[in-house]
Amino acid sequence: KKTIKDIEVTGKTVLVRVDFNVPRNKETGEITNDNRIVAALPTLKYLLEQKPKAIVLFSHLGKVKTEEDKAKNDLSVVAPRLSELLGVDVKFVNCTRGPELENAVKEADNAQVILVQNTRYEKGESKNDPELGQYWASLGDVFVEDAFGSVHRAHASTAGIPAHLPSAAGFLVEKEIAYIGKAVSDPERPMVAILGGAKVSDKILVIENLLKIADKVIVGGGMTYTFMKAMGHEIGNSLVEDDRIEVAKEIIEKGGDKLILPVDSVINNAFAAEGDIKVCGEDIPEGYMGLDIGPKSVENIKAALEGAKTVVWNGPMGVFEMEPFAKGTIAVCEALANLPDANTIIGGGDSAAAVMQLGYADKVSHISTGGGASLEYMEGKVLPGIAAIDDK
Ligand code: 3PG
Helix, strand or coil, X not given: CCEHHHCCCCCCEEEEECCCCCCECCCCCCECCCHHHHHHXXXXXXXXXXXXXXXXXXXXXXXXXXHHHHHHCCHHHHHHHHHHHHCCCEEEECCCCCHHHHHXXXXXXXXXXXXXXXXHHXXXXXXXXXXXXXXXXXXXXXXXXXCHHHCCCCCHHHHHHHHCCCEEECHHHHHHHHHHHHHHHCCCCCEEEEECCCCHHHHHHHHHHXXXXXXXEEECCCCHHHHHHHCCCCECCCCCCHHHHHHHHHXXXXXXXXXXXXXXXXXXXXXXXXXXXXXXXXXXXCCCEEEEECHHHHHHHHHHHCCCCEEEEECCCCCCCCHHHCHHHHHHHHHHHCCCCCXXXXXXXXXXXXXXXXXXXHHCCEEXXXXXXXXXXXXXXXXXXXXXXXXX
16 A cells, blocks of 8 residues: 655645544534544654645534534634644635635645645535545645545545545554554454444444454444344343344354353443443343443453454443443453453444543554444445545
């Protein structure tokens, strides 16, 4: 794969797609977690050292469907934080096309960093409108893809621009691919996959693909109860996807001994941190719902992880945001922390948030910056943002 070190950038205008889609406080709009900005720094610092003419940064922020969504997802919030972290002035351009942007790029000198307004302000972004990709490409000389979190999107800024320019992967994309790619294509064994989260429908493809690759596949989280129902158990008021019972049955059959399902749950009579919280076996009484895996399941998971050399984990084991239902997720964090020689990889999204919130971030090998992207990668899919670079 062509990386940033394989392309000449000195004196050039370098366009970089970053993923600055950061979580923000709903009321104040303040950035609540700047990991994705921090994750882009190695590429940006390297580029600064190469003395390009300009570094033009493109990112989306949130979902922009209506005019009102624009104000809520104004990318200018990122500029001061980026400037502080990078230690250089960042010029924010409050538009996505036209003379203001074109002049800012033209007049830039001495590795000036320019941040363009939210790419999703353009309707053509999500449709990968060829005109838009070509227009943005016309602003620069080379393109660097460093938005790992967005490489599963075939959008104008991720896949359109590189169709027109010499392109390469940035250090973040390179690192993500090195970790996740090795884990799913050439893992050191035994390899264990842990899959949680609320919905079976989100995880069917990844469970199916990882059953082909891993030595063991552990399932937990809200999707457990669809599997439990498929096995004929009582699940009370637990979350269930009735239209996925059949596929759950197929997965159980295909999975055989490889598939490890919970054997007990922490249940409550309400979706709340208080109530009649207790542990029960495979059958959940009426009026109760499963909100975490139980202690026997935790022991089974620990045993399954013993001696593992590669672990990939996507999706929490329970409603870890509520303290009484965090034990399963904490136990997985601890089990991974006890595997210092293993390659332990956390998919982005909720499991990444769990590992960080629970204080285990420095105890694992890699936490992906991509939620959907890491999931699709583990599903074995082609990621359009990466394919666009490979095609060059
Ligand atoms: C993410 O947060 O997973 C990426 O930034 C992609 O965002 P999207 O799901 O809105 O395309």
